[in-house]
Amino acid sequence: MSLAHTQVTFHYERLRAAATGIMEAAGTTFLLLIAVRHFEAGPTAKALIAAGGSVGHVISPLVVNQAAKLGWPVAQAASRVSFLGAAALLLAVFAPGLPLFVLGSVIATTCASAAIPLMIQVYQTNYPPMERGRLFTKAMIVRIGMAALANELGGRLLAVHMEYFRGLLLFFAAAFAFGAWCQSQVPSEPLTVTAGTHPLRAMRYAREDRLFRLTLISWMCMGMGNLMMFPLRVEYLANERYGLKLDVTMVALFVGVIPNMARLICSPVWGWLFDRMNFFALRAVLNIGFALGILSFFVSDSYAGLALGAVIFGVSNAGGDVAWSLWVTKFAPPERVADYMSVHTFFTGIRGVAAPLIAFHLVGTMGMTNLAWVCIALIAVSVVMLGTEVPLGRKAKPATPTTEEVSE
Numbered sequence: 001m002s003l004a005h006t007q008v009t010f011h012y013e014r015l016r017a018a019a020t021g022i023m024e025a026a027g028t029t030f031l032l033l034i035a036v037r038h039f040e041a042g043p044t045a046k047a048l049i050a051a052g053g054s055v056g057h058v059i060s061p062l063v064v065n066q067a068a069k070l071g072w073p074v075a076q077a078a079s080r081v082s083f084l085g086a087a088a089l090l091l092a093v094f095a096p097g098l099p100l101f102v103l104g105s106v107i108a109t110t111c112a113s114a115a116i117p118l119m120i121q122v123y124q125t126n127y128p129p130m131e132r133g134r135l136f137t138k139a140m141i142v143r144i145g146m147a148a149l150a151n152e153l154g155g156r157l158l159a160v161h162m163e164y165f166r167g168l169l170l171f172f173a174a175a176f177a178f179g180a181w182c183q184s185q186v187p188s189e190p191l192t193v194t195a196g197t198h199p200l201r202a203m204r205y206a207r208e209d210r211l212f213r214l215t216l217i218s219w220m221c222m223g224m225g226n227l228m229m230f231p232l233r234v235e236y237l238a239n240e241r242y243g244l245k246l247d248v249t250m251v252a253l254f255v256g257v258i259p260n261m262a263r264l265i266c267s268p269v270w271g272w273l274f275d276r277m278n279f280f281a282l283r284a285v286l287n288i289g290f291a292l293g294i295l296s297f298f299v300s301d302s303y304a305g306l307a308l309g310a311v312i313f314g315v316s317n318a319g320g321d322v323a324w325s326l327w328v329t330k331f332a333p334p335e336r337v338a339d340y341m342s343v344h345t346f347f348t349g350i351r352g353v354a355a356p357l358i359a360f361h362l363v364g365t366m367g368m369t370n371l372a373w374v375c376i377a378l379i380a381v382s383v384v385m386l387g388t389e390v391p392l393g394r395k396a397k398p399a400t401p402t403t404e405e406v407s408e
Contacts, residue, residue: 005187009126010135012182017139019179021146023112026172027053028147029256030154031092031105032234033248034165037158039098043360050231050360052106054352056113057345061202063114064342068191074338075122075188078115082180085111089173093166108176113349115183116325117341122188124329124337130275132329133322137271140321144264151256155249162248192335202339203346211331211389212340215280216347218385222287223348225378227355228362228371229294235360236298236368243301254306262314263321270319279330283323284386289316291379298372324348 031049035041041049067077085108092104127135157164206213236242237251246254273282289312297309332340363371 005126006128006135009122009186010139012185013135013139014142016179016182017142018146019175019182021143021148022150022172022175023179024143024147025150025154025256026089026169027109027112028230029151029234029252030158030165030168030172031109032231033158033238033251034162034169035098035101035105036234036238037248038162038165039101041098041102043364044357045098045102046231046235047356047360048102049105049109050356051353052109053113054227054349054355055106056110057116057347057349057352059110060114060117060345060349061200061342064117064191064338065201067118071190073188073190074118075183075186078118078122079180079183081111081115081118082176082183085109086173086176086180089169089176093169093173108173112176113345117338117345119183120325120328120341121191121338122186123326124334125188126186129329132326133271133274134268136326137267137274137322140267140271140318141264144260144267144318148257148260148264151252151260155252155256159247159249191338202336202343205332205336205340206343212343214385214389215327216344218283218382218389219344220347220351221378221385222290222382223351224355225294225375225382226290227352228359228375229298231356232359232363232368232371233297235363237306242368254310258307258310259314259317262311263318266315266318267321270322273319274322274326279323279327280386280389282319283327284383286316286319286323287379287383287386289313290320291376291383294372294376294379298368 031052032046035046035049039045063077063081067074070077072080088104088107088111090104092101092108095101095104123132123136154168157168206216233255234251237244237246237254238248239245293309293313293316295309296305296312300306300309328337328340328344359371366374
């Protein structure tokens with residue numbers, strides 16, 4: 001790591017953050033909103049679109065393994081995956097019907113998340129340990145601001161006429177391609193393969209590293225609860241079945257604008273806390289915040305309750321951005337950060353694929369409020385599990401091969 005590499009990485013990551021914020025608005029709000037309002041998609045199509053990013057998480061170990069096998073510098077590998085995603089989004093732009101729209105959307109969001117472990121390896125290598133959270137959140141602020149702006153302007157555009165969605169998608173594709181170019185400019189080295197050449201070689205660390213394994217289990221409980229309700233926010237606000245049926249501007253306000261403004265304000269605080277606070281205590285606080293956000297948003301049918309839920313979710317998500325993205329850099333050996341992250345993203349993907357499919361089919365029989373309470377209970381289980389791990393979170397990142405050796 002050199003100061004020059006840190007500066008160059010930070011420069012292009014801030015530029016890329018603008019494009020990533022625009023793509024975040026596409027993935028969390030507009031692809032699903034277009035499916036509901038324009039294509040009148042059924043539950044399976046909506047679940048597939050919502051799960052696209054999670055498919056990318058599932059295949060991320062394969063992406064990391066292939067990048068290592070080909071000897072590509074990690075940022076270059078991430079860039080190539082992102083360019084593929086931008087091309088796939090063009091398919092959604094010109095899709096004459098729902099099947100091709102879903103296919104293009106899923107491939108695009110899959111590519112957007114599949115390369116995440118590669119970029120985390122870049123942060124591990126190019127950012128100083130005690131500055132990693134701060135630098136990450138500075139770029140995240142740009143991302144969040146652009147996500148909020150894209151939600152606001154995109155909502156206004158579609159409120160004028162829903163048929164303008166193709167132009168909006170074309171803009172999203174251009175932003176994706178610009179982000180891919182920014183990744184190609186970041187200095188990086190090829191991955192060092194330390195655990196064989198099997199595509200799922202990194203999974204061994206979940207078996208060998210007790211602390212890593214326990215954290216993954218608690219994250220699975222929390223993630224299932226949160227990800228089941230995450231895509232249902234659009235469904236709850238836009239589908240007349242639930243009595244609200246807000247217009248696209250109001251959907252974008254509660255799903256995108258308000259949460260992202262809260263994220264924007266709180267991100268620097270969470271970045272500072274990540275660099276200094278016990279990680280497991282930090283994660284427990286965030287999980288409680290997600291549970292309170294679900295409670296306020298889905299148990300209320302008033303604008304005040306929806307706004308409060310959106311704010312709480314945004315505040316929690318600001319910390320979740322940092323914790324989810326960088327936590328392995330605190331515990332994994334430096335040369336294995338991409339491997340550890342790929343395992344983490346793999347299990348994120350498993351629950352991310354399963355959660356929307358379960359949610360969109362269960363909500364029809366359980367109702368929105370009952371399903372929200374089930375998800376809050378899952379998050380509560382994760383908080384209890386994290387409480388047992390708090391003493392281990394005081395340990396610094398190990399110099400030895402596994403986090404378990406240091407925690408003992």
